[in-house]
Amino acid sequence: MSDRDKVWPTGLTEAESEEIHRHLIQGTQLFGMIAAFAHLLAYIYSPWLH
Amino acid sequence: MIYGKMWCVVKPSVGIPIIIGAVAVGSFAVHLSLTLNTTWVKKFLNGSAAQVSAIQSDTVQPVAMLVANDPARK
Numbered sequence: 001m002s003d004r005d006k007v008w009p010t011g012l013t014e015a016e017s018e019e020i021h022r023h024l025i026q027g028t029q030l031f032g033m034i035a036a037f038a039h040l041l042a043y044i045y046s047p048w049l050h
Numbered sequence: 051m052i053y054g055k056m057w058c059v060v061k062p063s064v065g066i067p068i069i070i071g072a073v074a075v076g077s078f079a080v081h082l083s084l085t086l087n088t089t090w091v092k093k094f095l096n097g098s099a100a101q102v103s104a105i106q107s108d109t110v111q112p113v114a115m116l117v118a119n120d121p122a123r124k
Contacts, residue, residue, distance in 0.1 A: 008058035
């Protein structure tokens with residue numbers, strides 16, 4: 001018996017939930033990379049940690 | 051994907067703003083506390099303007115004294 005097509009209380013199926021989660025993870029990774037780059041620039045060009 | 055099914059039980063319209071808001075508030079708090087508890091962040095954000103004005107006020111008086119004490123100008 002497959003629950004993949006079951007609509008859960010939020011109105012989503014498991015496949016839809018995993019799709020949202022995939023996009024959320026990708027957004028988090030992009031944010032993290034931009035933030036890491038910004039911190040690298042801050043380390044190079046500001047007195048931070050010097 | 052780990053936790054991929056969480057949106058079956060948490061409404062995305064509730065959970066995603068909570069996650070993004072928590073990141074925003076945490077990030078703001080860290081940077082605000084850095085600004086308030088260190089001296090170099092304020093100096094750095096003010097740029098070189100403070101140093102330039104300090105140099106001007108330090109150099110104007112010695113130059114004025116040199117001009118005032120110059121015998122050729124009397």
